[in-house]
Amino acid sequence: MKILHLFPDLMNLYGDYANILALERALAQKGEEVVIMRRSVGDGMYFSEFDFIYVGSGTERNQKIALEYLFDQGESLKGAVDGGTVILATGNSFEIFGRKITDRGKKVHEGLALFDFITEEGAERIVTDSIVEFEGREIIGFVNKASGVYGVKEPLFTVKQGAGNSPKDASSEGIRVGNFFGTHIIGPLLIRNPFMAEYFADLLILRK
Numbered sequence: 349m350k351i352l353h354l355f356p357d358l359m360n361l362y363g364d365y366a367n368i369l370a371l372e373r374a375l376a377q378k379g380e381e382v383v384i385m386r387r388s389v390g391d392g393m394y395f396s397e398f399d400f401i402y403v404g405s406g407t408e409r410n411q412k413i414a415l416e417y418l419f420d421q422g423e424s425l426k427g428a429v430d431g432g433t434v435i436l437a438t439g440n441s442f443e444i445f446g447r448k449i450t451d452r453g454k455k456v457h458e459g460l461a462l463f464d465f466i467t468e469e470g471a472e473r474i475v476t477d478s479i480v481e482f483e484g485r486e487i488i489g490f491v492n493k494a495s496g497v498y499g500v501k502e503p504l505f506t507v508k509q510g511a512g513n514s515p516k517d518a519s520s521e522g523i524r525v526g527n528f529f530g531t532h533i534i535g536p537l538l539i540r541n542p543f544m545a546e547y548f549a550d551l552l553i554l555r556k
Contacts, residue, residue, distance in 0.1 A: 349375055349552060352398040353386045355414050359406035359441050362492070362534040367438065368402055370538035374549035389417045395428035399552050405439020405534055408469065408494070412457055415444040422460060429462055434527045434552055438537055440493060442523065442530025443467040452494075463525055465499040468514075478510030478533055480521055487541045489533035497523075497532075504531050527551070 353368050372382045387393055395401060406414065418425060429435065443449055446465040449457045459467075473494045480487045482505050496514030503513065504522030511532070512518035522531035531537065538545040 349380045349382045349400070349556075350398045351382060351384045352393075352395070352401045353384060354393075354401055354403040355388050355406070355410075355441075356386045356404075357388050358410040358414050359404045359439070361405045361407070361439065362490075362536070364404035364438050364534055364536045366536040367404070367436065367538040370536070370542070370545040371400065371402075371548055374538075374542075374545040375552065378549055378553060380549075380553065389413065393421050393424060395421070395424045396431055396433060398428070398433060399555070400548070401428065401433060401435045403435075403437050403441040405441055408440070408451065411440050411444060412449075412451075414441070415449070415457060415459065418444065418460060425460065426462060429526070429528055432527050432555065434548065434555070435529065436537075436548065437528075437530045439532060439534050440495060442532070443495065443497060445528070445530065446497070446499075449495075463523060463528075464501070465497055465523065467495050467497050469495045474511050476510045478521070479508045480505035480510070480533065481508055482506075482544070483547070485543055487533070487537070487544065489531075489535040489537055489540060491532050492534065493532050504529055505533070527555075 449467040503520035504524040
């Protein structure tokens with residue numbers, strides 16, 4: 349099983365690298381051999397060679413650096429998404445996959461446009477514990493963001509407590525399209541919710 353940890357240097361806040369460790373452990377317990385590769389700006393990438401891709405949360409500045417670099421990798425990344433590669437993007441990393449990000453200074457950063465949502469950054473930072481529902485199970489985590497995401501048609505979670513994608517969409521959180529999973533919830537997500545580590549491990553094994 350080949351796992352890519354994307355931008356471990358840029359998008360590395362909140363200890364969310366531990367999501368990779370949780371998934372590795374869950375796969376190993378099911379008898380799977382796991383290879384983890386770490387790649388960042390300047391590295392060549394062919395995303396479809398991986399079974400699972402993970403990218404974590406970063407500062408707003410580092411998010412834009414990651415976004416700029418991925419523009420040159422757009423076709424490879426789109427091929428992975430269309431081909432069903434399992435991708436988990438936590439924190440503000442999932443915002444780069446939408447149409448655009450408007451920052452606090454009203455500058456518009458064109459997104460990768462793999463999905464039809466937009467992000468607007470604001471002056472107010474939202475910091476809250478979250479309880480959401482996924483597959484009939486409660487998921488716990490933490491949100492620390494200064495942005496709202498608008499236009500998500502297929503949310504990942506149903507919010508029971510905490511922040512949704514935006515004030516206009518307070519009951520839904522994140523996005524799921526096919527095997528792409530994006531969420532602002534950090535924690536790390538798979539450490540605090542072993543059920544989700546098991547879920548991703550089973551999904552990967554099913555795709556083999």
